Amino acid sequence: MVVTLKDVAEKAGVSTSTVSRVLSGKGRVGKKCQAHVKKIVEEMGYRPNTNARALACNRTEMIGLITPNIAGAFHGPICVGVEEAASKIRYKILIANSFDEYERVQEAIYSFSEQGCDNIIIHTNFVEDDELIQLAERIPGLVIINRFIPEIAERCVWLDNVSGGRLAAKYLIDSGHKDIAVISHSRKIADPKDRLTGVLEACEKAGISIPEQNILFDPIGTIDEGRLLARQLVESDAKFTAIIAYNDLMAVGAINELQDMGIRVPEDVSVIGFDDLYFCQTSRPTLTTIHYPISEMAKYAAELSVALTTKGKDATPKTHLFMPSLVERKSVKTL
Structure with a gap:
């Protein structure tokens, strides 16, 4: 059975607006009341309706990821990194496979935008630089991973x-x-x-x-x-x-x-x-x-995307360059 805001309010003996203020952190609520409501929320396993919350604040707390194929050994860790970052801030994630097809990338961007998603991470080599620059102008949280475009360097997470x-x-x-x-x-x-x-x-x-x-x-x-x-x-x-x-x-x-x-x-x-x-x-x-470090880069990309939509691009560093490292195992012989 799904627990609603009203259920929490009734058990806590407060109004639904009080529960809402406690969960959002907005408005005045006494510390004792806050602790009581949070305890009830935890006991009942209540989870806020993110869609309703998005409508209320005209913003959708989602991160969209477009990658060639999440089943790939390289691309799978990208999804893990993004989801790890998203879960910490209770954002949902949308995932689309492009299969290295330009049309699929376009369809995914349109679909995400239609759902009110302003945080989009793209891993593709099949969209021209100029088009990605234009997309950056209209998508506040657009981040490009595994690629560097000088004109939008503040949105690129890339490897040397x-x-x-x-x-x-x-x-x-x-x-x-x-x-x-x-x-x-x-x-x-x-x-x-x-x-x-x-x-x-x-x-x-x-x-x-x-x-x-x-x-x-x-x-x-x-x-x-x-x-x-x-x-x-x-x-x-x-x-x-x-x-x-x-x-x-x-x-x-x-x-x-x-x-x-x-x-x-x-x-x-x-x-x-x-x-x-x-x-x-x-x-x-x-x-x-x-x-x-692709998983770490993906996590960083998700955090960067959210920072771009909540703080603006001037609040983020101008470059996001990661460095590779050597992992020594057994396939190289010393002569």
Whole structure:
């Protein structure tokens, strides 16, 4: 049976308006009365009607999240981070999968806005910068995660992918590796380009060059493509003792393919990934990788979105850059 505001008022022996003032924190109510009402609320398990409260204050306490696919190993933690932040302030969350389709992103934004949701977090590479800038002008709590747009920097929560690529390469170099291969992503988005830039910077600083034939690309970035590119590297007779993968999926795929070909990891070839997804600890060998704090970033994005709608953009920092870190496991051998 659903407990109503009236039920609480009757049991507490006060008016519904008094209960409402206690719950909202607005208006004058004596401390003794407040404590009594709160005790009754707790005992009865009453939960305020957020829709009614939204109508009363012309504001909906919701956070909308648009992400490619919540079933994905990378995108799932985004949902967890947003929900963790939302639950602390008793906001509801709306979730939409875009499946990397522009039209689905547009539909989700329209749907959220129709429901009065001013707090929207978007993770997409399929909407142009100019359009996101325009959306930021009309959606007070719009936040972009995993992407940086200078014109709306105060709304972007992003990772320094160049530093991540640099970390991966430096770790291999410090472990004695000079012959390095890279398997990466060919989509025209910033992440793979920035990570490769970091790798090449670290190698150049160490006086190491990576031949063009040692850098391979695929358009998807999955386990299967990791397998495919690892086989191509081996069959091309490229010289390498270590592979840097664009992400953990490709890294695990590469490890599986190398092992199927009779090549031991890390004894013959070392492999390092990027993201630090849950399965890194269950792969064999366990995967050394670059930690992408995506859940923490998502939680921060939700908090930022609420701050934008409650305090205004001038009350938030002008940049929201997160840094990657190295997680050392068992897939890299010291030469």
